[in-house]
Amino acid sequence: MSTQVPEQPEESTESAAETETQIPSKGDARREEKRRRAAERRAQKQAEEAERAAADEDTIELKVFRYDPEVEGKQEPRFDTFHVPFTKGMTVLDALMYARDTYDSSLTFRHSCRQAICGSDAMFVNGSQKLACKTQISELQEPIRVEPLPHAEVTKDLVIEMEHFYEQMHAVEPYFQTNELPDGELEEQRQSRENREKIKMSTRCIWCSACMSSCNIAAGDNEYLGPAAINKAYRFAMDEREGEDIKQKRLEIIEQEHGVWRCQTQFSCTEVCPKDIPLTEHIQELKREAVKNNLKFW
């Protein structure tokens, strides 16, 4: 045991290429045999685990969308079924992680913080857009069907291409701008409590793109800014510290052809938003702002 060199993953390809040219030594054969047996054991353990889980009463059935365009034989989309032992308080993300760690390490999905802040793990769970880490298994009907978000290109398994969503978000210039600075060099830019309350909900966006995916209009019109971007525009347009000039600029962006007027008030975005942002309300308010901005009676 002590003579064994720890395996280095970076060098493995190199050493594999070397061994091909060399005559396999006794040690290599032994190691090969050892590896093979370990793999066998692992496979057996996995099978046992799966059997035990399937037999166990307190397991949940997870049907997960699988697709990998880079591997031949996985290009055909399919659903894999995993049986995951249920624990109290288990979320869809927990179940997916269990399935990945126990049964199939190739199962791919995004996640980072696991507490509904990073916005990485928005998925299509049982027919609606959900944040996997915020969705309790106990609230769902079995079998739980997990799919990638609709209306975006799928990269692999549950991972979608987010580039388009980010483009739309950037289109509304989602950062604070102002040319109305307070007097005095070290003076702070103060916001009234009322104004803070007004934009409070809109600041909660975590860029998960669940709303964009749920929107019927965004699905048919790719130029449409989408609920998240318009909400972002609302967050800054309604911020009193930005001043009139910048607000005019923001209104010009959102009242374009593919801006706020595409919204048909289906309320899908408001319903799926994991942060409970009243998106439709914000879009409607911006519509009224845009109208008021353009109506002149004198």
Add this chain to the structure above:
Amino acid sequence: MSQSYNRGLIEDFSRWREFSAGMWAWIFHKFTGWVLVGYLFTHIAVLSTAIPAAGQEAAVLQAGDDVYTQTIVTLEELLLVRILEVGLLAVAVFHILNGTRLLLVDLGIGLESQDKSFYASLILTGAITVASVPTFIAGAF
């Protein structure tokens, strides 16, 4: 549709399976709107065939022998027309009620209860339609 993404093989996956109240309201509103537009054109087309009635003498009109009265009476004799009239009322009532709902939504009033107002307009539409049945179908059978 779908200009900048191509899901290729998996396009059919992950479609909405559950429609929420707002989406149903939207679909019904579009549908009833098109039905009303269609009805308006048919209405104008049918009634314009009865224009000559305007030039007829008072006695003929009194007796109900003119083209207009004839057209209406013939149409009302058909059971299908009677039933379609009930449908037309239902469509119009829903469109009016949901239109009012959308007006409130546009004004930003009661957005939290948008689903309830949709269900209310559905129920009210149903009630009014059922109540209208005796009037429309009377004497049809």
